Amino acid sequence: MKNKKPVIGITGAYVNHNHYMEGVYVHHDYHKSIAANGGIPIVLPYINENLSIESAELCDGIILSGGEDVDPQFYGQDPHPNLGATIPERDIAEMALVHYAINNNIPLLAICRGVQILNVALGGTLIQDIPAQWANPIKHTQIVERKRDTHFIRIDKDSYLYSIIGEETVRVNSLHHQAIDKLSPHLKTVATASDGMIEAVELIESNTFTIGVQWHPESMSSHNQKMNKLFNHFVENCVKKVQTPA
Ligand code: MN
Numbered sequence: 515m516k517n518k519k520p521v522i523g524i525t526g527a528y529v530n531h532n533h534y535m536e537g538v539y540v541h542h543d544y545h546k547s548i549a550a551n552g553g554i555p556i557v558l559p560y561i562n563e564n565l566s567i568e569s570a571e572l573c574d575g576i577i578l579s580g581g582e583d584v585d586p587q588f589y590g591q592d593p594h595p596n597l598g599a600t601i602p603e604r605d606i607a608e609m610a611l612v613h614y615a616i617n618n619n620i621p622l623l624a625i626c627r628g629v630q631i632l633n634v635a636l637g638g639t640l641i642q643d644i645p646a647q648w649a650n651p652i653k654h655t656q657i658v659e660r661k662r663d664t665h666f667i668r669i670d671k672d673s674y675l676y677s678i679i680g681e682e683t684v685r686v687n688s689l690h691h692q693a694i695d696k697l698s699p700h701l702k703t704v705a706t707a708s709d710g711m712i713e714a715v716e717l718i719e720s721n722t723f724t725i726g727v728q729w730h731p732e733s734m735s736s737h738n739q740k741m742n743k744l745f746n747h748f749v750e751n752c753v754k755k756v757q758t759p760a
Contacts, residue, residue, distance in 0.1 A: 520752035522548045523558040523573035525608055525628075527581030528601055540579055543660075543732040544625075548577075550735070551742070551749040560607035567614050575621040575723075575752035578608055578628030580730065583692055589639040596643035598691070609635035621723035621751040623744070626690055629715060629726030636698035644691055644711070652709045654688045660733040664688050667713045667729075673704035674716050675725060678747045679740045686713065686729035693728060701726070723751040 524545070526538030538559040548555040558569050558576075570576055585600040586593055588609070593600075608628075612635035615622040624632040630640050644651045656664040663685035669676045676682070694712040697703060705714035705727075717724035727744075734741040 518753065520553050520574035520749060521572060522553045522555050522575045522577060522749070522752060523570055524548075524555055524577040525558045525560065525579050525604070525611065527579065527627075528604065541732065543730070543735075544577060544579055547732040547735045547742070547745045548749065551745045553749040553752060558611075560601075560604045562603075563606055563610035566607040566610050570611055570614050570620070573620070575623070575748060576611055576615050578611065578622070578624040578631055578726075580626035580628065580689070582627065583642070584627065584630050584634050584640060586640070586642060589634050591639070591642070594642035594646065596646050596691070605631060605634075612636065616717065616720070616722075616724065619722040621748060622725075623723070623748045624726035625732065626728060626730055627692075629728050630692055630694065632726045633694045633698050633701060633715065636700045638694060638698035638701065639696040641693045641695045644693055648693075648709070648711070650709060651711065652707060654693070654707075654711065655691050656688050660687055660689055660730055661737065662687060663734065663738075665707055667705045667707055669705045669714070670703070673702075673714075674723075675704045675714055675727075675744075678743050680743075681740065684740055686727075686731075687734060688729055690728055723748055 524540050526540045529539040530536040545555040583598040585602045608631045641647050701715040703712050713728045715726045731741040731744050
């Protein structure tokens, strides 16, 4: 029997510091949040769809992390002038991971860009730039440190997320200029901000942990018990996967 600690694959964003330092980057907060809850974090680089799935097969759970904007071609739109950097190769690799995770009952935690690619992979669309395309938005791109909570969300009592966090109104951080627009028919909204922005989703008719959040719980979990519960629950679900005979 293999190590009972679950292996959590975390997708990465592209960084290019200089000629010598170019690669895939995962914020250390993801690693720390997984490690603190008994998981083994590993970085999943994007090469192509097949390699993404082959590397996911080594994992007991998957986190889709934050980063670049999703290329709007994947939901049938041209780029808005305020669209940020996009990497279609990353989008393609992560959409393959979404389908792999769902089809194989692998626990999936989708964070920030992650919830957006989850929605796009399942047929939804995005708001390409909240300030330009949404009427009367609150501030979703906080200037203060990422660990600080800056806006309220309201969690649906009839949700898995509520059963984990245990409160209807919580404060979250916010580091996104995009968000879900048209929701995938396979997802349900389980938390919203006061301006109507979708802040969390779950997969409909699923027994597997499949939650997407628009905020960054990995940067709050070390000092916020409610956010740590999300990681604790996620890792526990991945442990169950390890113990199940193949
Ligand atoms: Mn927000």
